[in-house]
Every structure is written in structure tokens, then in C-alpha cells.
Amino acid sequence: MTRKDRGNVWLGVAGLVINYMGEWLVVKKRYGGLDGRWSLPAGFVNNDETVDEAALREVKEETGVECLVQHMIGFRSGVIENKVSDNMAIFLLHPIEKDPILQAQLSELYEVKWIHPSKLLHDENASVMIRELAEKKFEDGFSTLDGINPGDVFGYTSYKLFIK
Numbered sequence: 001m002t003r004k005d006r007g008n009v010w011l012g013v014a015g016l017v018i019n020y021m022g023e024w025l026v027v028k029k030r031y032g033g034l035d036g037r038w039s040l041p042a043g044f045v046n047n048d049e050t051v052d053e054a055a056l057r058e059v060k061e062e063t064g065v066e067c068l069v070q071h072m073i074g075f076r077s078g079v080i081e082n083k084v085s086d087n088m089a090i091f092l093l094h095p096i097e098k099d100p101i102l103q104a105q106l107s108e109l110y111e112v113k114w115i116h117p118s119k120l121l122h123d124e125n126a127s128v129m130i131r132e133l134a135e136k137k138f139e140d141g142f143s144t145l146d147g148i149n150p151g152d153v154f155g156y157t158s159y160k161l162f163i164k
Contacts, residue, residue, distance in 0.1 A: 012088040013055040014042035017067055023114035027062055030108055039127040050160050051089040063112045064103030067093035071141030072162045092138050
């Protein structure tokens with residue numbers, strides 16, 4: 001999907017995957033403002049999925065790692081050149097396998113790697129978001145309420161509420 005296809009309001013997702021050793025799953029992007037920088041696996045939400053489903057899909061596509069959602073831990077919002085509302089839901093994820101095989105999506109990434117947040121905090125190649133997250137704790141997040149129907153009149157085929 002090109003920038004033009006997304007319109008002027010973008011909704012992206014990112015997944016913070018933490019392994020049993022406390023290391024974070026990070027990717028080194030091949031494009032855009034994050035070219036050559038460590039960042040979280042991330043991408044845009046498709047029209048047929050919820051934000052948490054998109055986060056799981058993006059992590060799997062970019063790294064080969066299958067995960068479970070723990071909870072939403074943040075939301076980033078910004079405006080690009082007074083024209084585009086750029087938004088991102090950030091989820092804490094847990095890998096299903098203890099030692100998953102990493103498979104970088106080489107069309108978008110240089111590499112994928114497990115790195116401890118204490119190292120990322122001082123890595124000049126880490127994105128601003130990574131460095132900010134590295135200073136936080138994630139025991140609590142937004143709970144996910146699923147299976148709610150706000151009313152048939154809305155026509156939702158999937159509906160989730162993320163609240164604290």
C-alpha cells in the first residue's frame with residue numbers, strides 16, 4: 001500500500017516482543033526515516049483486521065516469530081507536514097516458542113535480532129521510540145475486552161475495547 005492509498009489518516013501498529021531472557025525483538029529497517037535504525041516490527045492495519053491482529057501479523061511477516069498479545073502498552077500519534085495524521089498502537093507481545101527461528105523479511109529489513117533493552121537505550125542506531133520504551137516497565141497495560149456487541153445497528157464484524 002502506497003502513502004497515497006492510505007489517505008490522510010494512517011493507522012499503524014508495532015509489537016514489542018520480549019523473550020524469556022528479557023531481550024527485545026528488533027528489526028533494522030531498509031527504508032524511510034528509520035533506514036539503518038533498530039525499531040520494533042511494525043506496519044499498517046489492513047481493512048479486515050483489528051489493531052491487535054495487525055500487530056501479530058506484522059511481527060510474523062517481518063521476523064517469522066508467532067506471538068500472543070499480552071496487552072496494549074501505548075499509542076503514538078503525530079501529524080506529518082500539517083497534512084497526515086500518523087497513528088500507531090503499540091502492543092506487548094509474547095513469543096509462542098521459547099527460541100523461535102528469526103527470519104528477516106529482507107525486502108523491508110536488513111536484519112532482525114534479539115537485543116537487551118539496556119543496550120538499546122544507549123545505541124545511537126536505536127529509534128527514538130525504542131530508546132523511550134527502554135526506560136519503561138510494562139507489567140500493566142490496557143486490558144482487552146473482546147466479544148462485545150455495541151449494537152447490531154453499527155454492523156461490526158469484529159469489535160474490541162482496550163481500556164485501563
